[in-house]
Amino acid sequence: MSAQNNAAITVEPGKVIERILTLELVRVTERAAVASARLRGKGNEKAADQAAVDAMRRELNRLPIDGTVVIGEGERDEAPMLFIGERVGNRQGPKVDIAVDPLEGTTLCAKDMPGSIAVMAMAEAGTLLAAPDVYMNKIAIGPGYPIGVVDLDASPEENIHNLAKAKGVKPSEITALILDRPRHTELIAAVRKTGAGVRLITDGDIAGVIFTTMPEKTGIDIYLGIGAAPEGVLAAGALRCIGGQMQGRLILDTEEKRARAAGMGVTDPNKKYDMTEMARGDVIVAATGVTDGALLKGVRFGKDMIETETVVYRSATGTVRRIQAEHRELAKFHLD
Ligand code: VTB
Numbered sequence: 001m002s003a004q005n006n007a008a009i010t011v012e013p014g015k016v017i018e019r020i021l022t023l024e025l026v027r028v029t030e031r032a033a034v035a036s037a038r039l040r041g042k043g044n045e046k047a048a049d050q051a052a053v054d055a056m057r058r059e060l061n062r063l064p065i066d067g068t069v070v071i072g073e074g075e076r077d078e079a080p081m082l083f084i085g086e087r088v089g090n091r092q093g094p095k096v097d098i099a100v101d102p103l104e105g106t107t108l109c110a111k112d113m114p115g116s117i118a119v120m121a122m123a124e125a126g127t128l129l130a131a132p133d134v135y136m137n138k139i140a141i142g143p144g145y146p147i148g149v150v151d152l153d154a155s156p157e158e159n160i161h162n163l164a165k166a167k168g169v170k171p172s173e174i175t176a177l178i179l180d181r182p183r184h185t186e187l188i189a190a191v192r193k194t195g196a197g198v199r200l201i202t203d204g205d206i207a208g209v210i211f212t213t214m215p216e217k218t219g220i221d222i223y224l225g226i227g228a229a230p231e232g233v234l235a236a237g238a239l240r241c242i243g244g245q246m247q248g249r250l251i252l253d254t255e256e257k258r259a260r261a262a263g264m265g266v267t268d269p270n271k272k273y274d275m276t277e278m279a280r281g282d283v284i285v286a287a288t289g290v291t292d293g294a295l296l297k298g299v300r301f302g303k304d305m306i307e308t309e310t311v312v313y314r315s316a317t318g319t320v321r322r323i324q325a326e327h328r329e330l331a332k333f334h335l336d
Contacts, residue, residue: 018094018122018282022314024063025122025286026323030308032056032118033288034327035336036103037299040291041112048109052102052118052290053081055336057088060098060120065089067122070130071099071230075260084130084264095125099234105204108291115204115293120286121237127281129233129273130264135251136229138205140275141222142213143243152247152272156190156224163222164196171195177208178225187225206287207295209235213242218294226251236278238285241313242320246275279315286312306331 035055039048053073060067060082067089073079082088082100089096098120103109105116121128139152141163149166150159164171172195178184180200188198199220201208205227211218232248239246252258252269261269288310289296300307306327313320329335 018284018314018316021063021065021122022284022312022321025120025284026288026310026312026325028056028059028063029118029120029286029288029310030325030327031059031336032102032120033290033299033308033310034306034330036109036116036118037290037301038336040109040298043110045106045110049103049106051336056100056102056118056120057081060088060100061090063089064093065098065122066091066093066095067098068096068125069100070097070128071101071121071233073100073102074133084132097121097123097125097128099123099128099230099237101206101231101234103290104206104231104234104287105290108203112291113202114291115201115207115295116290116298117204117207117287117293117296118290119206119234121234121279121283123237123279123283124281127279127283128237129278131229131233131250131278132257132260132264132266134229134257134261135226136232136248137226137251138209138232138235138246138248139222139224140209140212140235140239140246141244142215145245147245150222150245152249156187157194159222159224160191160194160196164194167221172197174221175199175219176222176224177201177211177220178223179203179205179208179227181226184225191224204293206231206235206238207293209246210238210242210295213239213244233278234285236273236275237283237315238287238313239275240279240283241285241315241318243318244275246278248273248275248278283315284312286310302331304328304331
C-alpha cells in the first residue's frame with residue numbers, strides 16, 4: 001500500500017487534517033463566488049469585491065484552523081478585512097498559511113465578462129511566500145517538460161524556441177498568454193517575432209497560469225509577463241499541485257516597496273523564486289467560478305437552487321477535483 005493510501009490510517013496528523021479540509025475550502029470559495037456573483041454586471045467593482053471578502057472571511061472563521069493570512073486584500077492599514085497578518089479560523093486546528101483572492105478579476109465581474117473566480121489557498125504554516133501587493137514578473141508552463149526548459153532570465157525568443165523544441169513543434173505552433181497591458185508591448189512583439197501566437201487577456205492571470213497545464217483544452221503553452229504578486233503565489237500553489245514549472249520575481253522598484261517587502265521577510269529584492277519557493281509545503285488551492293470562463297462555469301441562479309462549479313487542487317497527492325454544487329438553502333433564503 002502506498003504512503004498516500006496509508007495516510008488515512010497511520011498517524012500523520014497534519015496531512016490527515018489537510019485532507020479533511022479540502023472540502024472545507026470548497027465551501028469558502030463557493031460562498032465568496034455566490035456573494036460576488038449577485039453583483040455581476042452591476043459595474044461596481046468595489047461592492048463585488050467587498051461581498052466576496054465578507055463571505056470568504058465569514059466562512060474562513062468557521063473552519064477548524066489556526067490560520068494567518070499571508071496573501072490578502074492588502075496590508076493592515078489599507079484593508080479592513082483579510083489583511084495580511086489577520087488571524088482566521090476558530091483556532092482549534094492546525095496552524096496554516098492562508099492566501100486569498102476573494103474576487104480575482106473584479107473588473108471582469110463588474111462587467112460580467114468571462115473569467116472571474118473566487119480563489120484561496122491553504123498551506124502548512126510558514127510555507128507560502130508572503131508577498132506584498134506589488135507586481136511580479138512571471139513565467140509558467142505545464143507539466144511534461146524538462147526542468148529549466150524555460151527561464152525567467154532568458155529572452156522571450158529563447159524561451160519560445162526552447163519550448164517549441166521540447167514540445168516537438170515549430171515556434172509558430174506555440175501560443176503564449178499575456179496580460180494586455182502597455183508594459184507588455186515589447187514582450188508581445190518579441191514573442192510574435194518567433195512566429196508564436198499571443199493570446200491577450202484583460203485580467204485573470206491565476207487562471208492564465210493554470211491554462212498552461214491543459215494546452216489541448218486551452219491552446220495555451222506558456223504564460224509570460226508581469227501581473228500581481230499575490231496572484232503569482234496563488235498560481236504557484238495551484239501549479240505545485242498539478243505539475244508544471246513557474247518562476248516569479250517581485251518587482252521592487254522603489255525604496256518604499258523594498259522596505260515593505262523586507263518587512264515581510266524578503267531579504268533579496270532581486271530573488272527569482274521557483275514555484276517550490278513560493279509554495280513550499282503541502283498546499284490546497286480552491287477556485288469557484290463567478291462569471292463563466294474557460295476554467296470554470298460561473299454561478300447560476302435558479303429559482304430553487306444556486307449552482308456553482310469549483311476546482312480544488314491538493315499538492316500532497318496531486319488530486320484535482322471538480323465539484324458541481326447545488327445550493328438549495330442559499331437560494332431559498334437568498335443567502336450569500
Ligand atoms: C493581474 C490580473 C489580475 O491584476 O495580476 C493584474 O491577473 C495585474 O495588475 O486579475 P494591473 O491590472 O495593474 O496590470 C488583476 O487585473 C487584478 O487583480
